[in-house]
Amino acid sequence: DTAVSQTPKYLVTQMGNDKSIKCEQNLGHDTMYWYKQDSKKFLKIMFSYNNKELIINETVPNRFSPKSPDKAHLNLHINSLELGDSAVYFCASSQGLAGGRSEQYFGPGTRLTVT
Amino acid sequence: AQSVTQLGSHVSVSEGALVLLRCNYSSSVPPYLFWYVQYPNQGLQLLLKYTTGATLVKGINGFEAEFKKSETSFHLTKPSAHMSDAAEYFCAAAGYSTLTFGKGTMLLVSP
Numbered sequence: 001d002t003a004v005s006q007t008p009k010y011l012v013t014q015m016g017n018d019k020s021i022k023c024e025q026n027l028g029h030d031t032m033y034w035y036k037q038d039s040k041k042f043l044k045i046m047f048s049y050n051n052k053e054l055i056i057n058e059t060v061p062n063r064f065s066p067k068s069p070d071k072a073h074l075n076l077h078i079n080s081l082e083l084g085d086s087a088v089y090f091c092a093s094s095q096g097l098a099g100g101r102s103e104q105y106f107g108p109g110t111r112l113t114v115t
Numbered sequence: 116a117q118s119v120t121q122l123g124s125h126v127s128v129s130e131g132a133l134v135l136l137r138c139n140y141s142s143s144v145p146p147y148l149f150w151y152v153q154y155p156n157q158g159l160q161l162l163l164k165y166t167t168g169a170t171l172v173k174g175i176n177g178f179e180a181e182f183k184k185s186e187t188s189f190h191l192t193k194p195s196a197h198m199s200d201a202a203e204y205f206c207a208a209a210g211y212s213t214l215t216f217g218k219g220t221m222l223l224v225s226p
Contacts, residue, residue, distance in 0.1 A: 004158070040218070041153075041203060041218065041219045042216070042218050042219070043159075043205065043216040043219075044216070045213045045214065048213070056213060058213070090158055090159070092158075092159075100147065100207070100208075100209025100210065100213050100214030100215070101147045101166070101209045101211070103149075103161050103164060104159075104161075104214065105161075106151075106158035106159040106160070107158050108156075108157055108158045109156075109157070109158055
């Protein structure tokens, strides 16, 4: 069974479109995260949710809106896509309070290409 | 706040040779330190972590790392490289809030 899954794996779209990426974890964790990995492989936290509540929002444009319907799911909706949004987006989860100290389990990533 | 510096964006070794990937950190609080590995087109997988206590930490696949507070370092080593070790390696540090990653080091292993 996949611990942290993301859909879709690849997403190609045009500038100005709106798209969503879905994430689900079956580990029973309390905390979920979204990371962005740019073309130089640099990983940066975007959001963190603990029990459906937003905990961390790291100066991400408000075109990005995370939604957590329950603690096993954290979706990422992106409005008005721009070329600079092209990246690999990783979902992750961990047990306990939001923060970096717990081991995080990562999904396989969603490669977003904006043309 | 914390920051992580990985020296060398690429490290090349021969199969059977020692692997040494360097990581230095800065943190305003005692950090938790991690090494993650990313194989091509996959997510990150935890190799090992340091929290408190013993400064030499052993992880999966024969990797280990030593926390040296005086040097603010957490270098990753493996005595003998395998072809299957070729991947991107990320060092990360956690204070009380977020996990901060270094820029990664690509390990290349030649026969």
